[in-house]
Amino acid sequence: MSDIEQAPPGVDITRPSPARMYDYILGGTENYEIDRKAAETVRASMPDLEDAAWANRGFLQRSVRWLAEQGIRQFIDIGAGLPTRNNTHEAAQAVAPDARVLYADNDPMVAAHAKTLLAGSSGTAFITADFRDPEGLLGQEEAMALIDFSKPAGLLLVAVTHFVPDEDDPWGVVGRYMSRLAPGSYLALSSITSERQPDKAVDTVQAVYSKSSTGAVRVRTRAAIDRFFTGLEIVPAYEGAPAELSYVGQWGADDPDAADSDGSRWGYCAVGRKKA
Numbered sequence: 001m002s003d004i005e006q007a008p009p010g011v012d013i014t015r016p017s018p019a020r021m022y023d024y025i026l027g028g029t030e031n032y033e034i035d036r037k038a039a040e041t042v043r044a045s046m047p048d049l050e051d052a053a054w055a056n057r058g059f060l061q062r063s064v065r066w067l068a069e070q071g072i073r074q075f076i077d078i079g080a081g082l083p084t085r086n087n088t089h090e091a092a093q094a095v096a097p098d099a100r101v102l103y104a105d106n107d108p109m110v111a112a113h114a115k116t117l118l119a120g121s122s123g124t125a126f127i128t129a130d131f132r133d134p135e136g137l138l139g140q141e142e143a144m145a146l147i148d149f150s151k152p153a154g155l156l157l158v159a160v161t162h163f164v165p166d167e168d169d170p171w172g173v174v175g176r177y178m179s180r181l182a183p184g185s186y187l188a189l190s191s192i193t194s195e196r197q198p199d200k201a202v203d204t205v206q207a208v209y210s211k212s213s214t215g216a217v218r219v220r221t222r223a224a225i226d227r228f229f230t231g232l233e234i235v236p237a238y239e240g241a242p243a244e245l246s247y248v249g250q251w252g253a254d255d256p257d258a259a260d261s262d263g264s265r266w267g268y269c270a271v272g273r274k275k276a
Ligand SMILES: C[S@@+](CC[C@H](N)C(=O)[O-])C[C@H]1O[C@@H](n2cnc3c(N)ncnc32)[C@H](O)[C@@H]1O
Pocket: 018, 019, 022, 056, 057, 060, 078, 079, 080, 081, 082, 104, 105, 106, 107, 110, 129, 130, 131, 132, 157, 158, 159, 160, 163, 164, 214
């Protein structure tokens, strides 16, 4: 059967999709030939691609576990991607079985698989929504039913804001989400950076993603990523670390020096708290 015959309704396989490419890089099966080719083109100039993806995925999982340990019981995971092993609800519910997770993504392939994969897991919901529309996303019925906006929540924007161009003001959008959430809520965010990376690899990443369904990837500076945490209290990434951004692999790592790999340095991240 061809890829076209296998694709769920609404899934465009004439262009690579960042969600499906990410799935392929992490060893998943929810991807098509066009995604695999695009990912391999990136890998040819960026040998650390898989390490970078896992370092980012590790940040998501470690930050969710840490947030659950701080008492956070509800999570909003936007740009959730295709569920792979140890998703947000599994990481959170391993600490707090009553934790609830609202997943959102704008990729139809994610929607097609998330609903099946989340069937039977309690305290979860998936909605198709765009990050750039906070009021619309948080106003959806499933969001209102699952999230208690009077209590702190963890907002997860992991490897998603770099698909949003500066012209769409992702910083302002993040501020709108945080203003809707209760004091004591947290933002966990990671984003790809070009700092310290070879120009050729950065150019290839941008060229490949410019032909993808999201249109582009915005490779940002540390200062631009830091701006997402304006008004929030950044927590140290690991014991003894300053309260500032870290590379994705280092956040919450048992051995931050060992985790400071070349792949990890493709992404900055932090967890910031909205003051009570
Ligand atoms: C690289 S994956 C990250 C998945 C997961 N957050 C992680 O870090 O492991 C990026 C995801 O963001 C989604 N995405 C990109 N732009 C988006 C937007 N404007 N609104 C919602 N989701 C978006 C893509 O469909 C994809 O699933």
